Amino acid sequence: MSESVKHKIEELSKQIEDHNYNYYVAAKPTISDYEFDKLLEELIKLEKEHPEYLSTNSPSQRVGGAITKEFKPVKHKTPFLSLGNTYSEEELSNFDDRVKKALGAEAEYVCELKYDGVAIGLTYIDGTLVQAVTRGDGERGDDVTTNVKTIKSIPLKLRGHEYPKEFEIRGEIFMSRKVFDELNKEREEIAEPLMANPRNAAAGTLKMQDSSIVSKRNLDCFLYFILGDDLPHANHYDNLKAAHGWGFKISEHMKSVSGITDVFKYIDHWDVERNHLEFDIDGVVLKVNSYEQQRVLGFTAKSPRWAIAYKFKTQQVSTILESIVYQVGRTGAITPVANLKPVQLAGTTVKRATLHNADVIEKLDVRVGDTVFVEKGGEIIPKIIGVDLNKRPPHLHKVIYITECPECGTPLIRNESEANHYCPNELGCPPQVKGKMEHFVGRRAMDIDSLGAETIAQLYDAGLVKNVADLYELKKEDVLKLDRMAEKSVNNLLAGIEVSKKVPFERVLYGIGIRHIGETTAKKLAYYFKNIDALKNATLEQLLEVGDVGETTAKAIIDYFADERTANIINRLRYYGLQFELSEEQLTLSSEKLKDLSFVVSGVFSKFSRDDLKKTIEQNGGKNVGSISSKTSYVIAGENMGPEKHKKAEKLGIPIISEDDFIKMINE
Numbered sequence: 001m002s003e004s005v006k007h008k009i010e011e012l013s014k015q016i017e018d019h020n021y022n023y024y025v026a027a028k029p030t031i032s033d034y035e036f037d038k039l040l041e042e043l044i045k046l047e048k049e050h051p052e053y054l055s056t057n058s059p060s061q062r063v064g065g066a067i068t069k070e071f072k073p074v075k076h077k078t079p080f081l082s083l084g085n086t087y088s089e090e091e092l093s094n095f096d097d098r099v100k101k102a103l104g105a106e107a108e109y110v111c112e113l114k115y116d117g118v119a120i121g122l123t124y125i126d127g128t129l130v131q132a133v134t135r136g137d138g139e140r141g142d143d144v145t146t147n148v149k150t151i152k153s154i155p156l157k158l159r160g161h162e163y164p165k166e167f168e169i170r171g172e173i174f175m176s177r178k179v180f181d182e183l184n185k186e187r188e189e190i191a192e193p194l195m196a197n198p199r200n201a202a203a204g205t206l207k208m209q210d211s212s213i214v215s216k217r218n219l220d221c222f223l224y225f226i227l228g229d230d231l232p233h234a235n236h237y238d239n240l241k242a243a244h245g246w247g248f249k250i251s252e253h254m255k256s257v258s259g260i261t262d263v264f265k266y267i268d269h270w271d272v273e274r275n276h277l278e279f280d281i282d283g284v285v286l287k288v289n290s291y292e293q294q295r296v297l298g299f300t301a302k303s304p305r306w307a308i309a310y311k312f313k314t315q316q317v318s319t320i321l322e323s324i325v326y327q328v329g330r331t332g333a334i335t336p337v338a339n340l341k342p343v344q345l346a347g348t349t350v351k352r353a354t355l356h357n358a359d360v361i362e363k364l365d366v367r368v369g370d371t372v373f374v375e376k377g378g379e380i381i382p383k384i385i386g387v388d389l390n391k392r393p394p395h396l397h398k399v400i401y402i403t404e405c406p407e408c409g410t411p412l413i414r415n416e417s418e419a420n421h422y423c424p425n426e427l428g429c430p431p432q433v434k435g436k437m438e439h440f441v442g443r444r445a446m447d448i449d450s451l452g453a454e455t456i457a458q459l460y461d462a463g464l465v466k467n468v469a470d471l472y473e474l475k476k477e478d479v480l481k482l483d484r485m486a487e488k489s490v491n492n493l494l495a496g497i498e499v500s501k502k503v504p505f506e507r508v509l510y511g512i513g514i515r516h517i518g519e520t521t522a523k524k525l526a527y528y529f530k531n532i533d534a535l536k537n538a539t540l541e542q543l544l545e546v547g548d549v550g551e552t553t554a555k556a557i558i559d560y561f562a563d564e565r566t567a568n569i570i571n572r573l574r575y576y577g578l579q580f581e582l583s584e585e586q587l588t589l590s591s592e593k594l595k596d597l598s599f600v601v602s603g604v605f606s607k608f609s610r611d612d613l614k615k616t617i618e619q620n621g622g623k624n625v626g627s628i629s630s631k632t633s634y635v636i637a638g639e640n641m642g643p644e645k646h647k648k649a650e651k652l653g654i655p656i657i658s659e660d661d662f663i664k665m666i667n668e
């Protein structure tokens with residue numbers, strides 16, 4: 001029996017990883033998301049029943065859950081070199097001359113995109129990912145294995161059998177533009193500061209302590225360099241192609257060329273086409289293909305002599321600033337936007353550019369009618385970087401920044417130390433109200449998918465809803481009167497709203513859109529306070545006791561409940577039957593017995609899967625940490641706990657307890 005369970009777990013793991021490969025690497029999914037989720041559910045269930053067969057590289061581990069307090073520094077086996085950079089084609093020709101001279105022959109080059117993300121080195125032994133380390137200073141990087149395992153395009157186990165026994169493969173972890181835009185949209189909804197660009201977002205995500213958040217951020221990774229003693233081929237290109245066969249994501253845009261003229265063609269092509277990629281690149285990398293030729297060329301102290309990076313120049317044009325309009329975001333933040341005389345830049349027509357805020361306008365002293373320089377860097381939205389004063393016509397007026405909201409007329413405010421002006425009319429300003437509703441019905445909150453941004457705008461403009469509570473009073477006959485609303489779509493819409501009444505408390509709490517409360521914080525607050533009244537009555541000190549909640553968040557919660565109008569909306573939602581407390585099931589599972597205690601979970605357990613054990617710790621107010629330190633309260637040891645961990649816990653005098661001891665602890 002147990003052998004067959006083991007076999008089934010292995011089988012399912014393999015199947016799931018194959019589907020991950022088809023979806024994330026080959027971009028050719030062969031089953032639906034639903035079918036995929038079913039397979040994963042089945043695997044998780046079996047692993048829960050038979051934790052002895054749970055492998056650290058099981059695809060179930062991709063959802064994350066482990067917390068890393070500090071990322072361990074690791075020395076690179078081979079120094080993590082960087083590349084020489086150039087912005088000029090002439091220097092690239094010089095590079096080619098040097099190569100030809102040193103080799104006494106033409107070199108075959110491989111052209112690749114220069115991905116704009118975070119460098120990573122992945123070590124595989126016997127086909128299994130064992131370690132992922134950042135570049136760091138080139139000598140030492142940080143061990144980010146737990147977080148990297150959540151990246152679905154990185155294989156946890158390799159495909160086929162043709163790979164070397166041990167090797168390192170290096171590449172770039174990045175965030176696609178789409179994921180980045182979604183992340184920022186979400187951050188905007190909860191009034192969190194926006195991320196500057198996908199590279200920063202990827203770097204920040206990779207260093208997050210909670211791997212379950214990393215998992216949700218959908219990072220991706222292209223591999224571009226492989227190191228090992230028994231690689232199958234004697235050149236870079238063929239080895240990367242082989243690595244693709246083992247399951248790695250290698251860009252299809254890698255190209256082998258035979259002379260510098262083709263390199264220039266490749267550069268010219270991507271200088272324009274890069275705008276249509278789903279991810280950012282900041283240049284092109286040129287590598288000598290043959291390992292023998294690479295060996296002859298060798299290295300300088302910092303970089304190989306057989307490779308060079310050509311960086312794209314930031315593209316600039318000048319055009320006329322025709323007018324400035326002011327946009328109001330979902331959180332009330334005002335953004336001045338320049339309307340420009342349309343101009344071609346980097347393959348697209350630019351008509352608008354952001355001016356960021358009042359300080360930027362002041363600093364540039366930009367005026368309507370000016371000729372301005374527009375630049376498109378890594379960011380998608382072009383920006384104005386300066387004014388051509390030689391072309392300024394006489395009598396242009398300085399820009400007078402607006403003082404009232406262009407949408408609702410409310411006087412704007414600007415907090416000290418903040419760059420943006422805000423419209424404070426959170427509950428009456430149309431884009432803010434619509435934004436709040438979109439957030440409320442979103443997938444991670446009430447999940448009313450029959451209600452999109454367009455329908456919300458329609459309902460709002462028709463005066464049928466002014467806040468989220470009004471949604472629950474919508475009448476079929478009123479909605480039917482709207483454009484493009486047929487019987488079936490209205491039934492769907494109302495059914496979706498009805499079903500949302502069952503959505504659990506933590507998601508309702510996220511959905512009501514308290515500033516700075518993201519999904520994770522909402523969950524922590526829900527489990528800590530258990531119902532909305534306790535949360536509403538909490539003092540600043542009590543709020544600060546919840547992990548994740550700092551001064552700003554705590555104040556935002558207090559302000560939220562102090563406002564009579566929001567209190568009224570909550571009362572109405574409660575009256576309509578939404579969940580404002582933990583369910584019976586959630587309640588029986590939760591307590592505060594482990595408050596202020598931190599746990600390291602190690603080994604395999606018989607009564608819990610590791611994930612469940614960690615979840616139970618959190619639901620009872622405790623914290624999970626990744627590695628043992630003097631601050632750890634307990635180590636829960638299962639079977640096969642590593643001897644190193646054991647030694648460390650003993651040395652620091654941290655109590656080592658069994659899972660039965662732990663169960664006693666929470667049942668006491």
Ligand code: IVH
Pocket residue numbers: 081082083084112113114115116118119120171172224225285304307309
């Ligand atoms: S090769 C010895 N190839 O650019 C070979 N690097 O300084 C070293 N990068 O931060 C790197 N795309 O992470 C290589 N196709 C590519 C690359 C690439 C991006 C990054 C790399 C490093 C920097 C080079």
